[in-house]
Each structure stands twice: as C-alpha cells, then as structure tokens.
Amino acid sequence: MIAAVMLSAGLGAGLRERRYRAWRRDWNAARDVIAADGDRAPLLGALADLGAYAWRAARQGCSLREAATRDIEWDGDAMAAP
Numbered sequence: 001m002i003a004a005v006m007l008s009a010g011l012g013a014g015l016r017e018r019r020y021r022a023w024r025r026d027w028n029a030a031r032d033v034i035a036a037d038g039d040r041a042p043l044l045g046a047l048a049d050l051g052a053y054a055w056r057a058a059r060q061g062c063s064l065r066e067a068a069t070r071d072i073e074w075d076g077d078a079m080a081a082p
Contacts, residue, residue, distance in 0.1 A: 001030040004046030 001010075006027060014023030035042040049068075057067035070080075 001027075001032060002034055002046075003032040003043045004034075004050060006030070007043075007047070008050055 010026075011023060014020050031037075032043070034046070053064055053068040056062075056070075057064045060067065062070070
C-alpha cells in the first residue's frame with residue numbers, strides 16, 4: 001500500500017461505505033511500499049503534500065484530484081496559472 005493514500009482516500013471510503021473494519025484489517029495486513037519499516041518521514045511528507053493539495057483545492061474551487069495533478073496534467077486546453 002501507499003500509506004498516505006490508504007489513510008486519506010482509503011479511510012474516507014471505508015468510513016463512507018461503513019467498511020471501517022475491512023479497512024482496518026487491510027491496513028494491518030499491508031506494508032507500505034514507499035517507506036522502510038519504522039521510517040515515518042515519507043508518510044509525514046505525503047500527508048503534508050495532501051494538506052497542500054487540499055488547501056489549493058479549497059482556494060481554487062477544484063477537486064483534490066485536480067489540485068494534485070494540475071501541474072502535471074494537460075488535456076490540450078489552455079492552462080490556468082497556479
């Protein structure tokens with residue numbers, strides 16, 4: 001798993017769908033593919049990024065996905081300044 005995604009999107013979906021126990025079971029069984037055991041720095045960095053994307057989404061009135069990919073996504077339309 002990617003712990004930051006599992007904590008944000010995964011936990012949110014688990015709670016919305018009333019599947020917290022399944023989420024918790026999966027969380028306990030999985031290993032983070034980004035960080036080594038005991039290394040919390042990548043998780044903290046990813047959560048900081050997520051907070052920045054949430055802030056950008058709120059400021060710019062877009063979805064979290066749009067805020068996270070705005071600087072790397074191009075669909076052929078003119079790009080708005082960040």
